[in-house]
Amino acid sequence: MPFTETPLKDLWLFEPRIFEDDRGYFYESFNQNEFTKATGITSPFIQDNHSFSKKGVLRGLHFQKPPHAQAKLIKVIQGTIWDVVVDLRKDSPTFSQHLGFELSAGNKKQLYVPQGFAHGFIVLSDSAEVLYKCDNFYAPQAESGIIYNDSDLAIDWKIDSSNIIISEKDAVLATFQPSNIPF
Numbered sequence: 001m002p003f004t005e006t007p008l009k010d011l012w013l014f015e016p017r018i019f020e021d022d023r024g025y026f027y028e029s030f031n032q033n034e035f036t037k038a039t040g041i042t043s044p045f046i047q048d049n050h051s052f053s054k055k056g057v058l059r060g061l062h063f064q065k066p067p068h069a070q071a072k073l074i075k076v077i078q079g080t081i082w083d084v085v086v087d088l089r090k091d092s093p094t095f096s097q098h099l100g101f102e103l104s105a106g107n108k109k110q111l112y113v114p115q116g117f118a119h120g121f122i123v124l125s126d127s128a129e130v131l132y133k134c135d136n137f138y139a140p141q142a143e144s145g146i147i148y149n150d151s152d153l154a155i156d157w158k159i160d161s162s163n164i165i166i167s168e169k170d171a172v173l174a175t176f177q178p179s180n181i182p183f
């Protein structure tokens with residue numbers, strides 16, 4: 001089964017089967033039937049996003065507040081990222097826990113991040129192109145996040161902090177405070 005549930009409930013890793021031959025390779029990068037059969041998740045994806053980032057760029061940690069919360073299915077088509085998620089669901093046994101995954105064009109792994117998680121990634125290779133599907137539309141008024149270097153979360157971003165590049169918006173995100181979490 002190419003879908004594995006991770007130690008964080010409802011967070012799934014997808015390792016697709018690759019068919020290689022003399023021409024190159026082929027694989028189904030997404031199949032709604034297989035996805036639903038394996039995970040039980042039925043909500044359709046309605047927005048696709050594509051970002052390009054240079055080495056050391058860190059985007060995150062982001063989430064949208066309800067009713068605009070987004071589940072995301074993330075993959076990399078060029079380069080390598082360290083993808084990090086934080087469980088923000090207060091009723092979850094793994095509330096406040098985080099996990100990191102290496103996603104790359106080479107390993108073709110995909111991560112399904114449910115609603116109620118914060119998400120971010122850092123680029124480990126010279127550059128990276130990241131594609132992700134979302135089950136809810138972008139809603140700028142609902143955007144929120146947690147500062148990447150929050151001392152309670154203590155996330156290992158794999159790159160020396162002096163080489164991390166973040167947006168002005170991400171530099172002023174709040175620290176992790178359960179009372180501010182809307183899930």
Ligand SMILES: Cc1cn([C@H]2C[C@H](O)[C@@H](COP(=O)(O)OP(=O)(O)O[C@H]3O[C@@H](C)C(=O)[C@@H](O)[C@H]3O)O2)c(=O)[nH]c1=O
Binds near residue numbers: 051060063
């Ligand atoms: C996320 C997003 C941004 N934008 C615009 C707003 C802004 O002008 C420009 C760049 O936006 P940002 O700086 O927020 O992009 P970015 O920092 O890449 O934001 C993304 O980060 C990763 C980690 C996620 O998980 C995503 O959900 C999203 O929050 O693109 C859209 O038009 N639609 C979208 O869905």
